[in-house]
Amino acid sequence: MKKLFLILAWRNIWRNKKRAFITISSIAASLFFVLFLRQMQFWVYDFNIKNSVAATVGYIQITDSSYVDEKIIDNTLSSNQVDVEALTKIEGVKGVYPRFLSGALVSTGIKSKYAGISGISPETDNKLLKLDIKLRKGTLINADDRAIMITENMADYYQVSVGDSLILMGQGYHGFTAAGIYPIKAILNFPVGELSSMVFMPIKEAQFMHVADNRFTHVLIDIESNNQLEEIYSEVKKVSNDSQISVRTWEEVVPGLKQGIDMDANSGLIISGILYMIVGFGIFGTIVMLHNERKFEFGVLNAIGTNRFDLLFITLTELTILTLIGIVIGNLSSLPLLYYFNQNPIKIGGDAAQAVIDQGFEPYMGTGLFLDVFTANSLAILAIATFVSLYIVIKIIRINALKSMKK
Amino acid sequence: MKKVIETKKVNKIFGDGEIAVHALNDVSIEISEGEFTALVGPSGSGKTTLLNMIGGLDNPNSGNVILNAQDIGMLKKNEMTEFRQKNIGFVFQAYNLIPVLSAYENAEFIMLLQGISSQERKERVYKLLEEVGLKGKENNKPGELSGGQQQRVAVVRALAAKPAYILADEPTANLDSTATNDLLDLMYRLNQEENMTFVFATHDQRVIDRAKRVIYLDDGKVVKDELR
Ligand SMILES: Nc1ncnc2c1ncn2[C@@H]1O[C@H](COP(=O)(O)OP(=O)(O)OP(=O)(O)O)[C@@H](O)[C@H]1O
Numbered sequence A: 001m002k003k004l005f006l007i008l009a010w011r012n013i014w015r016n017k018k019r020a021f022i023t024i025s026s027i028a029a030s031l032f033f034v035l036f037l038r039q040m041q042f043w044v045y046d047f048n049i050k051n052s053v054a055a056t057v058g059y060i061q062i063t064d065s066s067y068v069d070e071k072i073i074d075n076t077l078s079s080n081q082v083d084v085e086a087l088t089k090i091e092g093v094k095g096v097y098p099r100f101l102s103g104a105l106v107s108t109g110i111k112s113k114y115a116g117i118s119g120i121s122p123e124t125d126n127k128l129l130k131l132d133i134k135l136r137k138g139t140l141i142n143a144d145d146r147a148i149m150i151t152e153n154m155a156d157y158y159q160v161s162v163g164d165s166l167i168l169m170g171q172g173y174h175g176f177t178a179a180g181i182y183p184i185k186a187i188l189n190f191p192v193g194e195l196s197s198m199v200f201m202p203i204k205e206a207q208f209m210h211v212a213d214n215r216f217t218h219v220l221i222d223i224e225s226n227n228q229l230e231e232i233y234s235e236v237k238k239v240s241n242d243s244q245i246s247v248r249t250w251e252e253v254v255p256g257l258k259q260g261i262d263m264d265a266n267s268g269l270i271i272s273g274i275l276y277m278i279v280g281f282g283i284f285g286t287i288v289m290l291h292n293e294r295k296f297e298f299g300v301l302n303a304i305g306t307n308r309f310d311l312l313f314i315t316l317t318e319l320t321i322l323t324l325i326g327i328v329i330g331n332l333s334s335l336p337l338l339y340y341f342n343q344n345p346i347k348i349g350g351d352a353a354q355a356v357i358d359q360g361f362e363p364y365m366g367t368g369l370f371l372d373v374f375t376a377n378s379l380a381i382l383a384i385a386t387f388v389s390l391y392i393v394i395k396i397i398r399i400n401a402l403k404s405m406k407k
Numbered sequence B: 001m002k003k004v005i006e007t008k009k010v011n012k013i014f015g016d017g018e019i020a021v022h023a024l025n026d027v028s029i030e031i032s033e034g035e036f037t038a039l040v041g042p043s044g045s046g047k048t049t050l051l052n053m054i055g056g057l058d059n060p061n062s063g064n065v066i067l068n069a070q071d072i073g074m075l076k077k078n079e080m081t082e083f084r085q086k087n088i089g090f091v092f093q094a095y096n097l098i099p100v101l102s103a104y105e106n107a108e109f110i111m112l113l114q115g116i117s118s119q120e121r122k123e124r125v126y127k128l129l130e131e132v133g134l135k136g137k138e139n140n141k142p143g144e145l146s147g148g149q150q151q152r153v154a155v156v157r158a159l160a161a162k163p164a165y166i167l168a169d170e171p172t173a174n175l176d177s178t179a180t181n182d183l184l185d186l187m188y189r190l191n192q193e194e195n196m197t198f199v200f201a202t203h204d205q206r207v208i209d210r211a212k213r214v215i216y217l218d219d220g221k222v223v224k225d226e227l228r
């Protein structure tokens, strides 16, 4: 019985081809634009989180509780406080990286300057920090080396190169002096940010120098996707259930980045909202026109015995198909472009780049293919269409055949 | 003869106070199965109002309307719709077909609502369309048919659903005289051969001439009831 209803709904769509075309294309075009905007935004956030968070502060980081307020070597963790193996087993965890971070006076004997010390595990961290790409001179350190890697900025400052040595002097565990003289094994390219004045050494050597064997300042947890952050965070909390231990997500460690992302995401949401409102009015206009045009017909149909719910079914089917066609076209037409920029992100140059950097982001632009962005925005349009359809729902529910048939 | 339509002291008043219009004033009529009746009277005399009443499309202010042995004052909105679907056939003045459906699809529409099998729908519709001279036009949309042909499809749509009676408000108003005669011939034949009951509201003398009973209305009252 419903088959003729479906036929009727389908043919009704094409009754006014121009209107159908305008409605469908306005839905498709705005969805296309919103998808591009949102997929770009989320790609940029993902990219920045991956780049600035994963390698340096970690998606999730574990420290001694006291270290959060006072970053000194006395407030480090001992290796038996953290169950690295259990953490590694958590679903979605890509890697667990103990770090030993501190600072020291770095000197050639003539020139001295304060710099950060990063004790890393070369076997895993070389990859995480993408050191093979950053390498400019020499070779990367190994776990058992008693050598350091410095940045190009530092090499310029001290006028040193691979093979030369630097003196490191700082504060060790429980009042010991942390000191050593280390040959430079590699020079790396970290032009901006915290890492631009950083001395990298094997974690074992850093612990030794600080007289802090088997201790570390941080355990960084790298995860598959930022979407799982909350989930994994609570799992990590379960494993490291100790008041002496602090577990924090990157959002707490670098709130600036989080704020920047939230602000930017909200601006995107506002733009999407405005577009959706325009689409909503467009669909509403279509519905009002459609009702005026069919009022007489609805009256006839009701008079000859079509009940209100069948009329509703026919009309809502028509509107739903119309909306879905727009949504499908919007999604499909956005795919090639989204895919292209997903595979070929571009580096932004010039003044635009500076603006992006000022916002705290790296100057790269690409687009994501996040499923939830597609579904959320498609559902948003469907919800708007449903909302404005209430107009005709009410009109049909209240139908009076005689009044509808009055010219 | 079985009574299919009965009104008892039906009053219909539109508006209230100064501007109230007493469109039907104590109208009591009875129409039996197989009648071929015309409601006539000057413009504004209440023909359409009465037809709407016995079509279950409007409710009286007082009095009873009993259609096919059912007092429709008891029915709720949805029940009323279903009652019309099962019992009453309508042919309106014009434009009462669905423009996107073919003659065939329009004709089967009510049967579809009634849940009649596709086999039976096909049989009835093809037979009736052929009878009314529309063989070969089954797939034409209303826009591709003349006014007279459209009205014949509307008659087929009403008839195919096997209603207790068919109501027609000025069915010939938009038709030329050939089309009017064809439509009248058709309804007359259906009345003679199938004993289908017809009630028209009309100004058209050609319709009045063919009627077997004429009920005259004036100012909302039945002033004459003439059997021929
Ligand atoms: N919905 C309405 N609201 C107010 N008054 C109405 C309404 N419908 C009908 N009337 C009034 O009721 C009276 C009877 O109208 P009705 O339409 O039944 O006349 P009619 O005999 O069918 O006339 P015509 O021959 O012009 O079709 C008229 O005075 C008309 O103005």
Ligand SMILES: [Mg+2]
Pocket: B047, B048, B049, B201
């Ligand atoms: Mg009238």
